[in-house]
Amino acid sequence: MYRTHTCGELRISHVNTKVTLSGWVQRIRKMGGMTFVDLRDRYGITQLVFNEETNTTLCEEANKLGREYVIQVEGIVNERYNKNAKMPTGDIEIIVDKLLVLNASTTPPFTIENDTDGGDDLRMKYRYLDLRRENVRKNLELRHKMCIEVRHFLDSKGFLEIETPVLVGSTPEGARDFIVPSRMNPGCFYALPQSPQTLKQLLMVAGMDRYFQIVKCFRDEDLRADRQPEFTQIDCEMSFVEQDDVISLFEEMTKYLFKKVRGVDLGEKPFLRLPWLDAMKRFGSDKPDMRFGMEFVELMDTLQGKSDFAVFNDAAYIGGICAEGCAVYTRKQIDELTNFVKSPQIGAKGLVYARVNEDGSVKSSVDKFYSQEVLQELKTKMAAKPGDLILIISGDNAMKARKQLCELRLEMGNRMGLRDKNKFALLWVVDFPMFEWSDEEQRLMAMHHPFTSPKPEDIPLLDSDPANVKANAYDMVCNGCEVGGGSIRIHDAVLQAKIFKILGFTPEQAQAQFGFLMNAFKYGAPPHGGLAYGLDRWVSLFAGLDSIRDCIAFPKNNSGRDVMLDAPAHVDQKQLDELMIDVRHNEE
């Protein structure tokens, strides 16, 4: 038997017990004729003691051990003289009388400790070593617990977890698909699902009533910051429900998970339900970070046409935020903010600021254009107090300017320490527009996806004014991240066909691509709706991580590569021959 106990298990009550432990050598130190070895496994660390005087041979063997050796020891649990209150096993040590090396270890490329990781490239190449670090391992333990609790909750509510296929058909609407050549059907390809959207709708047509699945999804997109080609969704769908039913059930689940997994009580109060247009006006974002205020104040009335300042006079939007106590910002700090908003990622033309002095007077970067009277009006409008800093952005496209101001607000939130990772601000954003105009494609696109139901009262607008149709769609937002989203779906074949038409599909295209769904709707489709949570995002939120990568066991890098496995890679010609495909060697 390799062990009688784990390395995290022994306590003072075990003193004088004979035990066998197995694990990894974390650390070796010699001190006054004794050798101390910290033995580590998933469950903790236990101190082993080898006494040079009483067992010279064994102690010499222990001195030959190296970091990360795998060993098995037998010994007696002893009460420690110097107890370590920081370790659960800190009251005891093992006086070893047998030592067996189960496997030696080459010196690892980085030391396995919480705060040393040898850099990202090395961590990913040796991910199996990186995962030995307690802080990384804890993320996977959290993920496991999260999934257990999600399943427990949904099972208790009558949801069935149903596996949908991974080898499906390709759909051009949405992101780019990964495709899989079929050997048995030469020239044909499967696609990996971007989400089980249509399949879960078919399960509703099939009468499954309440479905969920914790499921891998795939998108072949260029991997900007914090995206993975494969990611995991908590995917849910319900029949015979309206928007309120879905929202209240998943709000209940969210509170349950916060309590069970994160130990945070979100209280009884329902989450705020913020209409999309309000979110855009007040925060410039459909996923506002509401851990802090600093809401937008629209300043068109206050500042437009009040001087010769062309920038504001020509603007379609002028908006400001009030940074409490930031009037003390230095020239350098203000320059940093100006450079921030003017950076290519944000793209504002400039930043106007106004300090409120202790005496109530206002000093701004546009003093030469505006009278103190207008500036006092600005102060009042912004509800700014002495010591506050007003920051103003304008632009000729209101939505774009709002998004720029949103970035500035978040940056100020960071600088002012208002975005505490241990504070959670949850809300629903509702009443999304059904469509958004795509400059690239020169057509209306579905803001959520083409299966989203318009609000019943807006259906008449589909013909006359589709851009103003609102959808029965909802996103759950936490701390400025969209953590879930969904909608009530269309369950009527005629309405679905109409939406496809507005999206620019010919009836033939719609039939070719989504015929299976529209046909299914002809055989008694129930009203239904649902939601999907991003599991990776949830776990990273609960773990207080900035990136989703560290809550994934084997993530891919920004080029979509697994550097540990060295995948993707070239394959044998034989494989290509069997699949009847060729690789192009020169791009034309």
Place this chain on the structure above:
Amino acid sequence: MYRTHTCGELRISHVNTKVTLSGWVQRIRKMGGMTFVDLRDRYGITQLVFNEETNTTLCEEANKLGREYVIQVEGIVNERYNKNAKMPTGDIEIIVDKLLVLNASTTPPFTIENDTDGGDDLRMKYRYLDLRRENVRKNLELRHKMCIEVRHFLDSKGFLEIETPVLVGSTPEGARDFIVPSRMNPGCFYALPQSPQTLKQLLMVAGMDRYFQIVKCFRDEDLRADRQPEFTQIDCEMSFVEQDDVISLFEEMTKYLFKKVRGVDLGEKPFLRLPWLDAMKRFGSDKPDMRFGMEFVELMDTLQGKSDFAVFNDAAYIGGICAEGCAVYTRKQIDELTNFVKSPQIGAKGLVYARVNEDGSVKSSVDKFYSQEVLQELKTKMAAKPGDLILIISGDNAMKARKQLCELRLEMGNRMGLRDKNKFALLWVVDFPMFEWSDEEQRLMAMHHPFTSPKPEDIPLLDSDPANVKANAYDMVCNGCEVGGGSIRIHDAVLQAKIFKILGFTPEQAQAQFGFLMNAFKYGAPPHGGLAYGLDRWVSLFAGLDSIRDCIAFPKNNSGRDVMLDAPAHVDQKQLDELMIDVRHNEE
């Protein structure tokens, strides 16, 4: 609100309650001025009553309903005059006063009832209708429950569910991989995992100690009888364990699942552990069906060289089974058996039989060769009683002949009604050979997979007599199916390299394909082992199904096609261009 209750919920205690129900019209019948509608949802069926006399308009509307219409009704729960004890809701009915058609239905291509399904092709094309049938739905409910219980058990034993990637690297050892072209790495391909074998071993190297995952796996094989290109495994791995640890833990899990999911108590007794060679000798199979006896008796001593019968004299193997009470089999029945064993799938040269008459004499098909004395010896050896039928197969390859006799035994088991689906015979087959010779590849192949550990005492044989090395591998068998299997793995880089060499890999090939694993073994790999259960097979076993297809929501057909989605299919040229691949239009 669409409903206050489900269609399976109302009881006599609800009488006089006002309720709203939604669901599908299962059946409509008119009787004496009343219209009765059976309303169905996932939870059951409730009878609705429309009274022509008291509410003529509403009753007329009800008469216009068709099968599979989705409707919402409001009404009062009423005690039935003619109660139906077969239905949980059979004590009540709903006197409807409001009816709303939520969605009409075209006449479905087959009637949604347990015993009518319109044939396999239609069922698969309209799978969303097929799934409405109670007996099909029950399989998915069982699958859900099975997964909940598996996770509950493994979580309670300290296993962490860890997701491994779906986009991995291709490995030539094993079955054929599905591959996925990478747009970001032109000319390179991911592969879909045939199992997370190497990844779970890396998780052990990473110190995760106890891992599991209910996970999709993929094999691009020709789809014989009951195989799917994507299937689901319950995949498990443990560190610091020996074969007995794995076996006893998963035996405990199996008993737990039988009790919780199937309601069957398998008792306290440990499962039989049958060495592979014994299984082959006694049943001609490494997955013997032990619901019944009819074990093989080797007859070389009894029949070889006792006459001029060349078939037996030249045989490398002669074996028989004794079919109790089957001496009454007619000539026609015997001919059927002979044709069965001579069919191309089985390939025996012939079948010899011997009837034991009521007087104890033996009448055989080879009477002209053997004396009654030899036949009496045969009877004794076979422990045959008057009324029994002895069936004998021989061949010049002992293993092949045993496999033929195995098929005959199973066929007799079927004919004699000995293979009751409600009876479960579980065992472990152990002590598998490490390698088997491949005539096709002209080399030794790994019987399990190349990561399986040889039995420590057989390691010296690796150089001298590899074909006789036994592995620390084990299969769990139930009712003649392999329902799970696993092994203790190699955790030593040097031993792993040696096994690759025996399997015919050059050191460079081994490094190129499995370098990531062998390198990992250099940094302190713990002893480890595990097991994988086939989820689809388990569910079909518990559901009493012959095929795994009916416990999969959206299975593929024998050409690997999803006929409902019409996948795989041709993709846009643009997609191929982005991936830099071409489809060959003519096979050369």
